[in-house]
Amino acid sequence: MNRTIPNGAAILLAFIRKTEVGRDDRASYDVIYNNKQGHLPKPLTSMTYGEIIDAQRSWSKNFGSSAAGGYQCMRQTLIDLAKEYPSISGDDVYTPEFQDQLGYALLLRRGYELFVAGKFTRTEFGKRLAQEWASFPVLVATRGKHREVARGQSFYAGDGLNKALVEPEKVEAILDQALATARAEAAAAKPKPVVVEKPVVADPGELEQSPMKSKTVWQWIITTVLVPVLAVFQDWRVQLVIVGIVTLFAVYAIKRRFDLAKAVKELKAEFEA
Known part of the structure; x- marks a missing residue:
């Protein structure tokens, strides 16, 4: 099977091919x-598109029908497809992969995508398949090409x-399988939404307030004032070292608090935008 064919359609095409030939x-x-x-x-799969259309002129008289290949495409069907798809050339070789593409084009023509989207019922799509491939039965009694036909009869009876x-039951089962596969394939291909997690902050309420209202800031300010006072009773050199160390820690802590408050405000503005 041509790998460019969606899996749901490939299941259906394999069933059509086996039913037809x-x-x-x-x-x-x-x-x-x-x-x-x-x-x-020479083998059909070695012939070109143009060669087959030319040869089909005599097939109906000699063989009873011009149906060719795995999907039993009639001469007029091949001519119509070439008109519908300008990319088809008379020099294209009628390979299995090429025939799969033609079969898929016929499925699309009969409403495969509408069936997958839920716009065609299984019964309606089944009728359309029966109109394309005479070996398929209609799934309910309907007016056929030549007369009224019952469920299970060819549209061209x-x-x-x-x-x-x-049997119509087998057609219904394969349609259900193809539909389930197509929808699962579409769901798997659908991009998943990206979830952006907000940063976790231990105490966002405190961080959002002014740094001068922070207990941490005031604790360091008080420490900076008290430690030199307590150090009065020590040797002056020890006092100087204590004051220097405490002052450095205090300045760092206060600056860090202001930076953190600024970052929180920026993040909050970004998530609220």
């Missing part, structure tokens, strides 16, 4: 209608050519 391996991409690929001059090849 009876297998979902590498050889499934070389199948043409009624398994007549042995009549081709009554044309003498097509019939449903899979």
Whole structure:
């Protein structure tokens, strides 16, 4: 499976391929209608887009249908896709990966993204798939291409050519699986919100007030005044050392308190902005 295809769609495409051609391996991409690929001059996956469209002109007469590849694309379908997607070239080789891209384009055309978004019900999307792939059944009784069709019948029942090849219950189960996978994939890819934690401050109330109202500041101011007084009774050299040490600690503590108060105000303003 082409790795660019979303996982939910890839599950559905593998099921479509197996329903349409009876297998979902590498050889499934070389199948043409009624398994007549042995009549081709070279494998389908070696042919170019243009070569296949040219060759399909005679397939309906010779083989019964122009359906080609794992998704059994009719000649008109390939022509319409080339018109819808200008990037498709007649020189593109009909490889398995290229066929997967075409299959995904058909899913999108039938409303795959709307189904994943919940805008199409499973029944409605199932009907649209049945309109694209005749081997799929409608999931409820409805008006088909040629007549009224019951649940489980091909949308094209009554044309003498097509019939449903899979039970509606299996289609419903695979649609549920594809939907769950697509939504889980979308949820995983969704960016998670970034949670910014506010800094934890031991006493924010005190830090937000004026530094001159702080008990810490006043304690150091009082200490700075009292220590020299207490040191009066000591040797003058000891007194000088004590005063110097205490003064340095006091100046540092007071400056640190003012800096901290400023930082808290800045943080508060940032979070309130």
